Amino acid sequence: MALSNSYKLRCSIPGHEMDVRGLATAEFPEGAFVSVSRDRTGRVWVPNSSPDKGFTEMHCMTGHTNFVSCVCIIAPSETYPRGLVATGGNDNNICVFTLDQPQPLFMLQGHKNTVCTLSSGKFGTLLSGSWDTTAKVWLNEKCMMTLQGHSAAVWAVVILPEQGLMLSGSADKTIKLWKAGRCEKTYTGHEDCVRGLAVISSAEFFSCSNDASIRRWLVTGECVQVYYSHTNYIYSLAVFPNSQDFVSTGEDRTLRIWRKGECSQTIRLPAQSVWCCCILPNGDIAVGASDGIIRVFTEVEDRMASAEDLQAFEDELSKATIDPKTGDLGDIKMEDLPGREHLDEPGNRDGQTRLIKDGQKVEAYQWSVSDGRWMKIGDVVGGSNQQTSKSVMYEGKEYDYVFTIDVNEGGPSMKLPYNVSEDPWLTAHNFLQKNDLSPMFLDQVANFIITNTKGHVVGPAPPAGGDPFTGGARYIPGSSDDRPGFGADPFTGSGRYIPGSDPTPSAPGGVADPFTGGGAYSSAALSQKATNIYFPKTDGVTFEQANAQQIIAKLKELNGGAPPDQKLSEEILESLDSLLMSVCDPSSSRSPPTIQQISLLWKASHWPEDIVFPVLDIMRLAVRHPQVNESLCGEAEGVQLCNHLLSLMRPEGRPANQMLALRTLCNCFSGRHGRALLMAQRETVLSRAADLASVCNKNIHIALATLVLNYSGCLHSQPDLEAKAQCLSVASRALETVQDKEAVFRLLVALGTTVASDQTAKDLARSLGVNSQISKYTSVTDPAKVGECCQMILKELQ
Numbered sequence: 085m086a087l088s089n090s091y092k093l094r095c096s097i098p099g100h101e102m103d104v105r106g107l108a109t110a111e112f113p114e115g116a117f118v119s120v121s122r123d124r125t126g127r128v129w130v131p132n133s134s135p136d137k138g139f140t141e142m143h144c145m146t147g148h149t150n151f152v153s154c155v156c157i158i159a160p161s162e163t164y165p166r167g168l169v170a171t172g173g174n175d176n177n178i179c180v181f182t183l184d185q186p187q188p189l190f191m192l193q194g195h196k197n198t199v200c201t202l203s204s205g206k207f208g209t210l211l212s213g214s215w216d217t218t219a220k221v222w223l224n225e226k227c228m229m230t231l232q233g234h235s236a237a238v239w240a241v242v243i244l245p246e247q248g249l250m251l252s253g254s255a256d257k258t259i260k261l262w263k264a265g266r267c268e269k270t271y272t273g274h275e276d277c278v279r280g281l282a283v284i285s286s287a288e289f290f291s292c293s294n295d296a297s298i299r300r301w302l303v304t305g306e307c308v309q310v311y312y313s314h315t316n317y318i319y320s321l322a323v324f325p326n327s328q329d330f331v332s333t334g335e336d337r338t339l340r341i342w343r344k345g346e347c348s349q350t351i352r353l354p355a356q357s358v359w360c361c362c363i364l365p366n367g368d369i370a371v372g373a374s375d376g377i378i379r380v381f382t383e384v385e386d387r388m389a390s391a392e393d394l395q396a397f398e399d400e401l402s403k404a405t406i407d408p409k410t411g412d413l414g415d416i417k418m419e420d421l422p423g424r425e426h427l428d429e430p431g432n433r434d435g436q437t438r439l440i441k442d443g444q445k446v447e448a449y450q451w452s453v454s455d456g457r458w459m460k461i462g463d464v465v466g467g468s469n470q471q472t473s474k475s476v477m478y479e480g481k482e483y484d485y486v487f488t489i490d491v492n493e494g495g496p497s498m499k500l501p502y503n504v505s506e507d508p509w510l511t512a513h514n515f516l517q518k519n520d521l522s523p524m525f526l527d528q529v530a531n532f533i534i535t536n537t538k539g540h541v542v543g544p545a546p547p548a549g550g551d552p553f554t555g556g557a558r559y560i561p562g563s564s565d566d567r568p569g570f571g572a573d574p575f576t577g578s579g580r581y582i583p584g585s586d587p588t589p590s591a592p593g594g595v596a597d598p599f600t601g602g603g604a605y606s607s608a609a610l611s612q613k614a615t616n617i618y619f620p621k622t623d624g625v626t627f628e629q630a631n632a633q634q635i636i637a638k639l640k641e642l643n644g645g646a647p648p649d650q651k652l653s654e655e656i657l658e659s660l661d662s663l664l665m666s667v668c669d670p671s672s673s674r675s676p677p678t679i680q681q682i683s684l685l686w687k688a689s690h691w692p693e694d695i696v697f698p699v700l701d702i703m704r705l706a707v708r709h710p711q712v713n714e715s716l717c718g719e720a721e722g723v724q725l726c727n728h729l730l731s732l733m734r735p736e737g738r739p740a741n742q743m744l745a746l747r748t749l750c751n752c753f754s755g756r757h758g759r760a761l762l763m764a765q766r767e768t769v770l771s772r773a774a775d776l777a778s779v780c781n782k783n784i785h786i787a788l789a790t791l792v793l794n795y796s797g798c799l800h801s802q803p804d805l806e807a808k809a810q811c812l813s814v815a816s817r818a819l820e821t822v823q824d825k826e827a828v829f830r831l832l833v834a835l836g837t838t839v840a841s842d843q844t845a846k847d848l849a850r851s852l853g854v855n856s857q858i859s860k861y862t863s864v865t866d867p868a869k870v871g872e873c874c875q876m877i878l879k880e881l882q
Contacts, residue, residue, distance in 0.1 A: 089383075089453075089454050090341075090348075090349050090383060090434070090452075090453065090454035091341060091349060091351060091369060091381040091382060091383045092381060092382065092383075092388045092389070092394060092454075093379060093380075093381055093388070093389045093393065093394055093397050094137055094138075094368060094380040094381055094382040094387050094388060094389055095136060095137055095138040095139065095379070095380050095389060095393075096377050096378070096379050096380075096393075096397070097129065097138065097139055097377065097378040097379070097380070098376065098377050099119065099127055099129070099141055099378060100119065100121035100123050100125070100127070100376045100377075100378070101121070101123040101376055102121050102122035102123040102151075102376050102527075103121060103122045103357070103359060103372075103373070103374045103375075103376060103527075104119050104120070104121050104359060104360065104372025104373060104376060104377070104378055105120055105121060105122060105151070105152065105153050105154065105359050105360060105372065106119065106120040106152070106153065106154040106155040106171075106359075106360050106372070107119050107120075107155070107360045107361060107362040107370050107371070107372050107378070108155045108156050108157050108169075108362055109157070109362050109363070109364055109365065110128060110157055110167070110169075110183070111157055111159065111160055111166060111167035112160070112166040112167060112183060113130050113142070114365070115130065115131040115364060115365060115366065116128055116129060116130045116131070116142065117129055117362060117364060117370055118155050118157065118169050119155070119370075119372055119378055120152035120153070120154065120155040120171050121151075121152060121372075121376065122151040122152070122527065123376070124146065124148050124149070124150065124151065124152055124173075125144055125145060125146055125152065126144070126145035126146075126152060126155060126169060126171050126181065127141050127143065127144050127145070128141070128142045128143040128144075128145075128169075128183060129141060129142065129378070130142045136389070136390075136393075137387050137388075137389070139378075139380070142183075143183060143184065143186070144186060145169065145171070145179070145181045145186055145187075145188075146186055146187070147171075147179040147181070147187055147188040147191070148171065148173035148174075148175050148177065148179060149173075149175045150173055150174035150175040150523060151173055151174040151526070151527075152171050152172070152173045152174075153172050153173055153174060153198060153199065153200045153201075154171065154172045154199065154200055154201050154202045155169065155170065155171045155172075155202065156169075156170050156202040156203055156204050156210075157169060157170075157204060158170055158180070158204045158208060158210060159204060159206075159208075161208060164182065166182070166183050167183070168180050168181065168182060168189065169181045169182075169183065170202050170204065170210055171202075172198075172199030172200065172201070172202050172212060172214075173198070173199060174198045174523065174526065176193070176195045176196060176197055176198065176199060176214070176216075177191050177192065177193055177195075177199065178191065178192035178193075178195075178199055178202070178210070178212055178222070179191050179192075180192065190225050192210075192212075192222050192225065192227070194220060194227045194230075195212065195214040195216050195218070195220065196214070196216040197214050197215035197216040197237075197513075198214060198215045198513070199212050199213070199214050200213060200214060200215060200237070200238075200239055201213040201238065201239060201240050201241045202241070203241045203242045203243045203250075204243065205243035205250075205851055206850065206851050207223070207847040207848075207850045207851045208223060208224065208847060208851075209221065209222070209223050209243065209847075209848070209851040210222040210223070211241045211242075211243050211250055212241065213237075213238030213239065213240060213241040213252055213253075214237070214238055215237040215238075215509075215510060215513065216237075217232075217234045217235065217236060217237060217238060217254070218230050218231060218232050218234070218238065219231040219234075219238050219241050219250070219252045219262075221250070221265070221809075223805075223844060223847055223848050223851065224805075224843075224844040224847065226805045226806070226844065227806065228805060228806060228809040228848055229265040229806075229809050229810075229813065231250070231252060231260075231262050231265065231267070233260055233267045233270075234252065234254040234255075234256050234258070234260065235254075235256045236254050236255035236256040236277075236507065236510070237254060237255040237277075237507060237509075237510055238252050238253070238254050238255075239253055239254060239255060239277060239278060239279050239280075239507075240252065240253035240278060240279060240280050240281040240291070241253070241281065242281045242282065242283050242289065244283055244286055244289070244303065245283065245285070245286045246286035246853065246856070248263060248264060248816075248851055248852035248853035248854075249261060249262070249263055249268075249286075249303065249853075250262040250263075251281050251289060252281075253278030253279070253280070253281050253291055254277070254278055255277040255278070255507040255510065257272070257274050257275065257276060257277065257278065257293075258270050258271060258272055258274075258278070259271040259274075259278055259281070259291055259301070261303065263816075263817070263852075264812070264813040264814075264816040264817050264852050265809070265810070265813040266774075266813065266817055269305055271291075271301055271305060271307070273299055273307050273310075274291065274293040274295055274297065274299065275293070275295040275297075276293050276294035276295040276317075276505070277293060277294040277507050278291055278292075278293050279292055279293055279294060279317065279318060279319050279320070280292040280318065280319060280320045280321045280332075281321070282321040282322060282323050282330065283323065284300070284323055284327050284328075285327055286303070287302060287303050287304075288300065288301065288302055288303065288308075289301055289303065290321050290323065290330060291321075292318035292319070292320070292321050292332055292334075293317075293318060294317040294318070294507075296312070296314045296315060296316055296317065296318060296334070296336075297310050297311065297312055297314075297318070298310070298311040298314075298318060298321065298332060298342075299311070309345065311342065311345070311347070313340055313342075313347035313350070313435070314332065314334045314336055314338065314340065315336045316334055316335040316336035317334050317335040317336075318332055318333070318334040318335075319333055319334050319335065319357070319358070319359050319360065320332065320333050320334075320359065320360045320361050321361075322361050322362050322363045322369070323363070324363060324367070325363075328343075328344070329341070329342060329343045329344070330342050331361050331363065331369055332361070333358035333359065333360065333361045333371055334357075334358060335356065335357050335358075335534070337352050337353050337354075337355065337356060337357075337358060337404075337461075338350050338351060338352050338353070338358060338435070339351040339353065339358055339361060339369065339371050339381070340435070341369075347433075347434075347435065348434060349434045349435065349453070349454075350434055350435020350450065351381060352401060352435075352450055352461045353371070353373055353379065353401070354375065354400045354401045354403070354404045354462075355373035355374045355375035355377070356374055357373060357374035358371055358372075358373045358374075359372050359373060359374065360372045364380075366382075366384070367382075367383065367384070368380055368381065368382040368384075368387065369381045369382075398459060398460075401459070401460070401461050401462065402459075402460035402461065402462065403462070403463075404461065404462035404463070405462055405463050405464075406448055406461070406462040406463065406464045421439055421440060421441040421446060422440055422441065423440060423441055423442070424440055424442055426438060426440050427440060427449060427458045430451070430456070431451025431453075431458065432451075433451070433453070434451060434452065434453040434454075435450060435451065436450065436451040437449065437450050437451075437461070438450075438451070438458065439464065445463060446463070446464035447460060447462075447463055447464065448460070448461050448462050448463070448464055449461060481501070483501040483502060483503055484502060484503045484504050484537070485501070485502045485503075485504075485536070485537060486499055486500070486501045486502075487499070487500040487501075487502065487532070487533070487536065488500075489515075489529070489532075498515075498519050500515050500529070500533075502533055502537065504537055508530045508533040508534050508537070509526070509530045511530075511533060512525075512526055512529035512530040512533060513526060515529060516529065598617065598618060598829065598833075598869045598873075599625050599830075616836075616876045618832075618833050618836060618869070618872070618873040618876055619833050619836030619837045619840055619873070619876070619877075620797070620800045620836065620837040620840040620841070621793065621796075621797050621833050621837050622797040622798075622800050622801070622837070623797065624750070624753035624754055624759075624794045624797060624798075625750065625790050625793055625794060625830070626708060626750060626751045626753070626754050627704060627747040627750060627751060627787070627790070628708075630668055630701075630705050632664050632665060632668050635664065635698050635701050635702060636657075636660070636661050636664065636698075638698045639657065639660065639698040639699065639702075640657060642695040642698065643657065645695075646691075646692075646695060650691065650692060650695075652688060652691075656684050656687075656688060659680065659681045659684045659685075660681075660684065660685060660688060660699070660702055662674070662681060663677050663681040663682070663684075663685060663702065663706060663712075664702050664705065664706070666709075667705050667706045667708065667709045667712065668705060676709070676711055677706065677709060677711050677712050679715065682706075682711070682712055682715045682716065685699070685702060685703060685706060685712075686716065686721075686725075689703055689728065690728070693732070693737065693738055693741060694738065696732075696741065697738075697740040697741055697744055700732070700741060700744035700745065700748065701744055703716075703744075703748050704744055704747045704748040704751055705751070707748060707751050707752050707754070707755070707758060708751050708754045708755070710755055713752065713754065713755030713756075713757050713758045714755065714756075714757045717752055717755065717757040717758040717760075717761040718757050722757070722760075722761035722764075722765075723761075723765070725761070726761060726762075726765045726768070726769065729745040729748055729749060730745075730768065730769065730772045732744075732745040733745045733746065733772050733773065733775075733776060734772075735775050735776065735778070735779065739779060739781050739784060742776055742779065742781075742784055743781065743783050743784045743787050746773060746776070746784065746787035746788055746790075746791055747787050747790075749762065749769065749773075749791055750787060750790045750791050750794055753794040753798070759798060762794075762795070762798075763795075763798060766795060766807055766810065767810065769791075770791075770792070770795065770810055770811070770814050773788050773791055773792075773814070774788075774813075774814045774817060774818065776788055777817060777818040777820075777821045777822060778821060782823070782824035782826075782827065785818070785822045785823075785824050785827035786824060786826050786827045786830065788818060788822075788827070789815075789818065789822065789826075789827040789828075789829075789830035789831045789834065790830055792811055792814050792815050792818070792830075792831060792834040793830050793831075793833055793834040793837065795807075795811050795834075796808075796811045796815075796833075796834040796835075796837040796838045797837055799811060799838065800837055800838075800840065800841075805844055805845065805848075808838050808842065808845045808848075809845075809848055811834060811838045812835065812838055812839075812845065812848060812849055812852060812854070813852070815831045815834045815835050815838070816835075816852055816853075816854055816857060818831055819831050819857060819858065820857075825864070825866075825867060825870055828861065828870055829867070829869055829870045829873060832858065832861065832870065832873045832874055832877060833873060835849065835854060835858070835877055836873060836876060836877045836880065839877070839880055839881065840880060846880065846881055849881060850881055854877075854881065855878060855881050858874050858877060858878070859874075859878065861874035862874045862875050862878065
């Protein structure tokens with residue numbers, strides 16, 4: 085099999101009626117690939133044995149009601165050994181096909197605008213990006229997570245091969261790294277829309293942009309190289325198996341092959357937009373373009389097209405017309421151009437372009453290193469692109485351009501304002517929506533914008549704000565204070581009331597209850613090493629310990645020093661004392677809590693934040709009582725209680741209040757009304773609680789872990805996959821910073837409870853990289869329950 089030094093045409097496949105927008109290498113049959121087009125179809129192509137070394141259409145897929153924008157292959161599974169094909173479209177839907185049915189196996193709906201990018205991961209995970217500014221994670225026909233954080237369309241997504249990491253690139257010029265549903269890092273550097281992403285390894289990736297550059301990034305955040313050669317928007321990237329060399333395509337009519345960091349070959353096509361590319365298993369390159377034709381290029385001489393076909397391709401290219409307004413050729417001054425004799429001098433690099441004057445015509449040529457000659461790539465038409473962009477006022481705002489669009493002959497014209505920093509497709513989409521025009525005009529309007537605004541350089545990106553998730557407040561392992569009874573609450577000292585400082589009871593011999601240390605499990609379980617006593621845990625875990633006398637003493641002490649307008653009356657103090665005694669000893673002869681006592685407790689909980697913690701401790705104990713639970717967590721009052729506790733859990737709040745608010749939420753699970761309230765407020769509560777993992781305080785970490793555990797217990801028998809996904813996400817993220825072994829244990833039990841008896845939850849946990857994340861705990865022997873529980877989870881996830 086002879087290799088030439090460069091790629092040449094293998095075949096042209098005129099299989100689509102409109103632009104080819106996406107390509108992907110298929111898992112089956114061997115050597116096949118899938119294409120999608122604005123003609124609303126997807127097609128599977130297989131290599132044929134004919135002399136023309138071409139491809140045959142094996143399968144056509146239909147199901148979208150508008151343009152198809154992107155495609156990816158979902159890897160084979162036991163259920164679908166040939167894999168599945170996922171496509172995204174301008175109808176906002178994702179269709180998933182088998183390789184033998186023209187209609188979708190199922191559709192995924194949830195995006196509010198065009199789905200323009202897809203990527204698949206392990207265990208059937210699918211990641212999608214959309215013009216609605218979000219990315220979504222899908223598994224088993226359900227949306228597991230929505231990734232929110234970009235301020236403009238998400239044009240590119242990829243799933244990295246390790247640890248459940250995901251990347252998204254956006255028209256807001258940034259790339260974001262996501263782990264377990266949370267943005268971990270934002271990469272800035274591109275000066276225009278990010279259009280494509282490609283994985284190099286688990287530690288590196290490429291990006292390409294409308295700024296005509298390609299960047300190589302370390303996942304840790306550094307941009308290690310910038311590649312320049314394209315002269316216009318770059319739409320797609322594909323990486324060779326050696327993880328070093330790659331190919332790119334763009335709006336400058338080219339496919340470019342990059343070797344050892346340099347552009348080693350430029351192949352021009354007779355189409356303005358080269359939208360997409362993929363590398364086939366044999367090293368050939370397939371590209372799709374705006375002329376509806378797929379072209380395959382090869383460096384293997386045996387597979388190259390015949391001399392006649394190669395000449396026909398070159399002839400087609402030479403007949404192309406090139407508009408200088410595209411900016412691809414720079415400014416053109418007719419009087420300064422040399423004549424045909426200029427072509428007698430060899431070029432100095434592959435893909436170099438040279439313009440010559442032939443009479444009144446201007447012709448463009450490109451140097452081919454492999455052929456050692458100049459190839460004509462088209463005739464240049466139109467004038468020079470020397471205009472300077474000046475601001476135009478429209479509806480009180482300045483724009484680089486305001487176009488007049490005539491949609492209906494004789495009808496009123498419409499104004500289309502546009503800035504060169506904007507995405508032309510989004511601008512076109514918004515224009516059509518605003519004027520109530522058919523989305524069928526999208527291509528025409530977008531291409532009109534692109535054609536009339538080419539060659540303008542967008543100014544540098546404004547300085548980006550810091551990533552809110554990687555600031556200086558990040559947890560530093562080993563910096564926690566492990567003094568006995570020490571929390572980050574400031575009220576410490578011998579014999580003083582310290583919220584949450586109760587000693588954790590040590591487990592007696594035998595198989596103790598892993599949460600309380602009590603002998604809740606019979607000693608018979610000792611002989612059954614493999615018995616899972618840890619999860620699923622469906623009964624809530626609460627914080628019961630209390631020293632009522634110390635709480636009241638601290639309350640009275642703080643009240644004595646409070647400002648006059650904040651002091652609690654003796655009547656209120658006595659009421660809180662009575663309430664505390666009745667909820668701490670419900671078996672006594674004391675009367676149950678009254679409505680007035682509960683109302684005074686609620687009022688007192690709004691005391692100043694520097695002194696409110698004893699009141700919160702009373703509330704933490706009181707919500708376990710059925711009457712208090714019903715009164716404070718009922719439909720009318722419950723949301724107010726939730727919002728108040730969440731305000732105390734602000735990351736910049738006081739640690740004592742954060743911990744007691746978390747414990748109060750945990751104890752709300754002990755009553756029916758509290759459970760209903762917290763399940764209704766789950767998304768908000770868990771999101772705020774998750775932020776407290778970065779606070780360096782083991783008592784807060786234990787309370788956070790308990791809250792996640794109680795949620796996972798309530799969800800265990802429910803089919804709410806999005807809720808389970810949030811539990812997995814919060815637990816997984818917390819395990820990255822939490823050091824305290826009790827908190828780690830409770831997070832592990834939460835993970836185990838979430839995945840137990842739920843295959844989809846198991847698949848999601850695996851795709852998030854939970855296995856590798858927790859494997860370090862298998863060897864923990866002090867306490868043994870951490871290692872044992874971890875081993876049980878890994879067994880579940882096998």
